[in-house]
Amino acid sequence: MRLSSFTVLLFISSSVDALRFQREHAVTNPACKGMTAMESRWGKSEQCNNIPTLDNFLTRIDKAFIEKGRKLPITMRSIEKSWAHGFDTQYYRLQLAAQKIANGEDVHIMVVGGSFTAGCQNSIGEDEQHKPWPVLLEEHLRAETGRDNIKVTNLAKGGSTTASALRSMFKFKTDLPTADIVISEFNFNDGFNFGHIKHGGSMQSATKPNLEFGSAILDSSNHPAFMFMDIPDWMHPVESLNSTAREQSVHYQTGNRLHVPLVWYPTAVKDSGDMHLDLHTKAEQKKVHPKCFPAHDVVASLLYGVLRQRVHEVCEEGITQKDIPVPTLSDATTRCVVNPAYAAYADDGESKFTPVSHTSGWHFGEDHAGKPGWLAEANGDQHEIVFDILISKAVHIEYLRSYDNIGSATCNLEGSTEPLKLEGLWDTCASLSDHSVMELAKPTKKPATKRLRCKSDGGKFKILSILSC
Secondary structure (H helix, E strand, O other): OOOOOOEEEEEOOEEOOEHHHHHHHHHHOHHHOOOOOHHHHHOOOHHHHHOOOHHHHHHHHHHHHHHOOOOOOOOHHHHHHOOOOOOEOOOHHHHHHHHHHHOOOOEEEEEEEOHHHHOOEOOOOOOOOOOOHHHHHHHHHHHHHOOOOEEEEEOOOOOOOHHHHHHOHHHHOOOHHHEEEEEEEOHHHHHHHOOHHHHOOOOHHHHHHHHHHHHHHHOOOOOOEEEEEEOOOOOOHHHHHOOOHHHHOOOHHHHHHHOOOEEEHHHHHHHHOOOOOOOOOHHHOOOOOOEOOOHHHHHHHHHHHHHHHHHHHHHHHOOOOOOOOOOOOOOHHHHHHHOOOEEEEHHHOHHHOOOOEEOOOEEEEEEEOOEEEEEEOOOOOOOEEEEEEEEOOEEEEEEEEEOOOOOEEEEEEOOOOOOEEEEOEOOOOOOEEEEEEEEOOOOOOOOEEEEEEEEEOOOOEEEEEEEEO
16 A cells, blocks of 8 residues: 655644543534544554553653653643643544554654754753754654654744744745644744733734634645644743643634644643753853753653554544634735745845845844844944835835844835834843834735835844745
């Protein structure tokens, strides 16, 4: 039998909810009638019997924790509870993916998220070779299934948010057509960017880009499953440990409205009494992320457990659901970022992000390793950079915002009536990307070349991408 490919596009954020609710109600749901178990549809998959139980996996990982003086904080029960938040969840597509794992088919997991997922930061004296959780997840899946046709690709980017990922949808066109699952890890960065973690404020501002991003993924050509993996505010561990997804996940409303799974990390570890997101010592306090161990090991084990439970379900019960309609993209801006007229990203290098001109105070480079952009010098002088862009309606400018050593820039767009000031400084203790939009006074049916001029105020400023529609 020819095996079809299975790609899991993982955009980590935190959202695996009440799959159990659907499972418990599937028997009485008329829409589920006629669905047959894997054994009767396919014949009993040998791979179902070859994969060790989740209990065996957790025992093995716990022994490795004990050798390091810790104890694995998750159990089979806590894994299941971590995605049960009381709202109805669509997991038909996740069942399809689990069925492919059970059948031993090719699996490709791609990860997108913030800096936590992009790579772990070691403590003094800690193993410099410790692996980030996406690598550990791949190792777990391969070791437990006994197959090397499972691959995890980590596309996470430090400082990024769901909003910036949405603006980068054009860059995912190569991967989405083959994706079967998308897992997103942006809760911490989305929380900072939208003020939830710092101010405890409304999460509504985060809901719009997440709804648009989730809808775009679900509605892509391969119709993948989508799920959130939400890491909480590790700067306040006691508060986070006792929180619920409804209280602290900026993706709760999106999960509820799109009916997609949401994995809430605190629920998985709560019974242990510790977040296991150990922070660095005062001597290393510039590293604001949790240490590599045990944080990344716990996340990898948790996600493996979630997937393994879904495999067990389809092996025992088969596919018990049917697909539901996906909310269509009605927002013109969202359609624009998926299919832009012009797109330039610093990540692609200077050759693909070339201005028409710029003064000597602008240069393309990295102010931090792996984070390129067009940088204006902080020498007290104003510096101008000019781009020619194709545009019919609006331009989206992505730039760095930080709490220290950052200035502003003012942009003028040909065909727009007012200049736009981009403020780099904010009171949130994090350095993240943000974006602003400039619209033409009179939109055109076909894109035309317009000139965009941005002038710094004499302080440091950083442009990360420009996208137009």
